[in-house]
Amino acid sequence: MEKRKKYVIETIAIKRILDLIKNNTSVMAVGSSGCGKSTSIHYVALALHQNHGYKVIHVYSPEEIRQYYNPECKQVIVFDDLCGKSTIDFNLVNNWSRLLSDITRILEDKNVKMLSSCRTHIYQDRTFKGMDFSSTIVCDLLSKEYRLTRVERQLIGQRYLSTGEMKKIENTMEKFDFFLCYVSFILNIKLTK
16 A cells, blocks of 8 residues: 555545445546546555455456456456547447446446546547446546645645746646646656656
């Protein structure tokens, strides 16, 4: 647990997802690019692995959930960008529609949990809304309750950026939901110099 905290700031959203997954089978983090969806679900999956012995299974298609399901062990399925990134991926939507009843049965196994992420514009798409993810609890990372706070942004920035870089972004830090992408961009510039 301490090793994870070295790299990731445990935000309010992460704490909420940790709490939700205790009593639910499936939790989806929803938000825009760079707001912490992927970091949150991966962090929580690692916590389930370290604290409760879950095997972490990263999947990229609904077929892989069926393929990698093992009723003999505890598993947490991690599915980032559930139905696409920049636009809705109709191939994924069709696969979900075709396999949703099988996946629902898999998620009825008490030893299986699923953490997923979905970008807001995909989540709000009428095609996505037409799918039945009713057993999935949604945590909106852009809501007032779970969006990155100023303190969380400062802690994240201090972890990865120099004091000078922090000073440069101090006045704009709260203006953008894609804060984590912004920090990553600065880090990539530093690495290429």
